[in-house]
Amino acid sequence: MQKRDIIKAIGEKILESRKILISSHLRPDGDSIGTGLALFHLFRKMGKYVDFINVDKTPFPFTRLPGAHEIIIGEIKDYDYDMALLLECSEEGRSGHKNIKRFFTINIDHHHTTDLYANINWIDPSASAVGEMVFDLISELKVEFDKTISTNLYAAIASDTGAFRFSNTTAKSLEVCAFLAKNGADPYEVSKLIFDTYSYQKVKLLGLVLSTLNVEPESGIAHISMPKKFLDELGLTEVDTEDIISLVRSIEGVNIVIFVKEVDRGKYRISLRSKGDINSGRIAELHGGGGHFHAAGFSLEGDYETVLKNALQIVKESIVKKK
Amino acid sequence: MQKRDIIKAIGEKILESRKILISSHLRPDGDSIGTGLALFHLFRKMGKYVDFINVDKTPFPFTRLPGAHEIIIGEIKDYDYDMALLLECSEEGRSGHKNIKRFFTINIDHHHTTDLYANINWIDPSASAVGEMVFDLISELKVEFDKTISTNLYAAIASDTGAFRFSNTTAKSLEVCAFLAKNGADPYEVSKLIFDTYSYQKVKLLGLVLSTLNVEPESGIAHISMPKKFLDELGLTEVDTEDIISLVRSIEGVNIVIFVKEVDRGKYRISLRSKGDINSGRIAELHGGGGHFHAAGFSLEGDYETVLKNALQIVKESIVKKK
Known part of the structure; x- marks a missing residue:
């Protein structure tokens, strides 16, 4: 499937789902937390029931991202989600959850991986961060980028590119962040939040x-x-x-x-x-x-x-x- | 004069000039060096005779920017430049040069200033860096952004915004740098050059x-x-x-x-x-x-x-x- 078709398929699955589970990997980082939170706010805005459940707790300073207190830490309870969206999990076990394949699963990752374990696998190693990929997904869904969504996605990309200094930084990373800055993300505030946090x-x-x-x-x-x-x-x-x-x-x-x-x-x-x-x-x-x-x-x-x-x-x- | 008109006036003056002097301020920083070098390469590409003369020597790591070895350090010799372009000089004396007003002078600055000493003064405190302003000028002149020009302008903006982390960072800073990255600037290489230079x-x-x-x-x-x-x-x-x-x-x-x-x-x-x-x-x-x-x-x-x-x-x- 072409990238365009995968995004479309994911968009359709989201539209027809009422109860969505989001999870990122064990020892989550800024990209998976920021991106997960952007999706969390997006789904809620779309009127879905949504849980963001991680096995490991959110590390500082990402606890300060908008909505981070709504992330549930622990195992998934019995619940009939219509779909589970996994961020940066190269295999099912990376989420730390058990039997996650009992749900319809979507796997979004920007790392090279060969284990296409999910119902829909969207792998794009050319993306600097999953935040950059999810930006395309949200654009596809045509939901407005508000301050909360933009701030979380900006944090995800800025974090994974080390403030646009690492080798994964591309013109697209900058372009997406320019768009997010126009739509509510404050580059200075986000940077203070995720970088200037020395103890x-x-x-x-x-x-x-x-x-x-x-x-x-x-x-x-x-x-x-x-x-x-x-x-x-x-x-x-x-x-x-x-x-x-x-x-x-x-x-x-x-x-x-x-x-x-x-x-x-x-x-x-x-x-x-x-x-x-x-x-x-x-x-x-x-x-x-x-x-x-x-x-x-x-x-x-x-x-x-x-x-x-x-x-x-x-x-x-x-x-x-x-x- | 409106910003659009000032840029147009500067563009016209450049087009009609044959011998151009560029200078930045005493103890020059990354923004003034990078921007000056971008203009230096631009003018040369346009077939002009151009000198980039600073009183103070280029500080490390900006000595590593493309063309930095061509900057002349010292006072201006007797020469009949058609115009002198001063970067970030809030007043004539900030350049360290004497009698610079014997030339037609253009003053480009992104700091608040009230001393409009030059023949054309382009002051824009909303710009993150003079690099961002000169980007608009080069666009006006419709000269192609090559690797050398793009790298220097990217370095200027990245340097003055502290890798897009300072409070002067705007959507436009990111947008301009996205364009530069598409036109030859390598975000990772520039960052290594100007930031990862620990001794x-x-x-x-x-x-x-x-x-x-x-x-x-x-x-x-x-x-x-x-x-x-x-x-x-x-x-x-x-x-x-x-x-x-x-x-x-x-x-x-x-x-x-x-x-x-x-x-x-x-x-x-x-x-x-x-x-x-x-x-x-x-x-x-x-x-x-x-x-x-x-x-x-x-x-x-x-x-x-x-x-x-x-x-x-x-x-x-x-x-x-x-x-």
Whole structure:
């Protein structure tokens, strides 16, 4: 089916449905929450009965999007929905819900996927976000874009494109957001909502970890460290360190980052983030770990000084061997 | 004159000119450099003789914009330009050049200004950037937007809107950039060029300064400190600390930031950044300094501990008095 026909088929199914379920994936992100909320408001505006049910709770700051408090967290109760709309679920299980195929299912995703498990599958890897795809769907349904719908879709696209800075940003992403800005979304307000939401603890952690930064100019190896007490004292989890290692990787001249994290006394997790043709996954595998080409990790034991020295040695040898 | 007529008049002057001078303001920014370069390439494409002369050198990372190496740094030599186009110069002197009014001058600015010193003044405070204004001018001239022109204009707008996140971002900014993206600008490549340009020294300084961060939750007062040796050891200047204080101000719950910078032994510069109705300028004035409502500074002398205590005291009292 052509894109045009799929959108038309989805539109028709929506029009004939009275009770609609929306769900996004486990550990939902800004794109799936914003897009789900836009659809939630749209369906309600169209006079449908609609539930937006996610297994995992909405992460901050997306809890601040218009209508986020109406998302139900938990499993789906017995209810005879006419259709279930799944956002960014590459397979049924990604929603966290069981037996979701007992409903008529629509699968909307902008990631490459081969599991066409739903009754209608709309997969478009050229879209920057599902928000961009759903924009086309709402246009097809000819429902007016109001402030609530526009704000949520804008947030979805801005979030997934990292404020139009990531490689998935296209002319269309900008064009859609220009339209949404004309129809109620305030670019500044949305950006404040989803980006300028630093907590004291996260900024402090950033400072503490970055103050351990060291870069070897010859090899392009950077390393940062985090004693367990940093996280404990600030009440943070490892998730909160993802931005830090990305920031270090984007330093001019850095080819690979070694992040030494103390997980327990004498136990360290070594996270690697590399650029270009340095295969972090391979390095990690050789030392009992794993991961992807540019992001991987493995474990080491010993005192901090020795662990750091060994991690540096391991990475240095791998890079030299490659050459 | 209506906007439409001004653009038309500027277009006509350009068409009849053979030798054109472009200049932007002292300490030029991304908007004035990107826009100036777009015009530079445009004029050359139109077969004009064109010089882009700035008194101050192009700051990194805008040195990486297409054609930046062709900008001449210094004073204007004796030459009989048919017109001089000034970008974001609120008055003649802002260009740093002398006697520029000996040429036919065109003044293009998106800031509020009352000094209409040029032969043609095009002031549009509703535009996010002069890049956005010059987009309309190039459209008027009906010259094709190629990769070089589009990339420079995109960089100008993305830079001045902070990747479409600042309050000056409009539907038009996004719309213009969507058009530019369709005509050769690569949103990801431009963003990498102008935003992801961290140096080891700047990231290290960020870490060192942020590791001194402290926030008083009751008052919303945050403070950070920087001993002179941080800058000296890293070979940086105070300009490089601007992002840090902004980051701290955007922490949830922070109302005012006190940045204690050692300028010399026993001499400290206290920078303030506030939000909402806290008048930093007033606080600074009362202590021999000055500045704007939300950004100001003053000086204190003594040992570090005493200076920090005094700065905190001064800010705390000002906030209490206000209430």
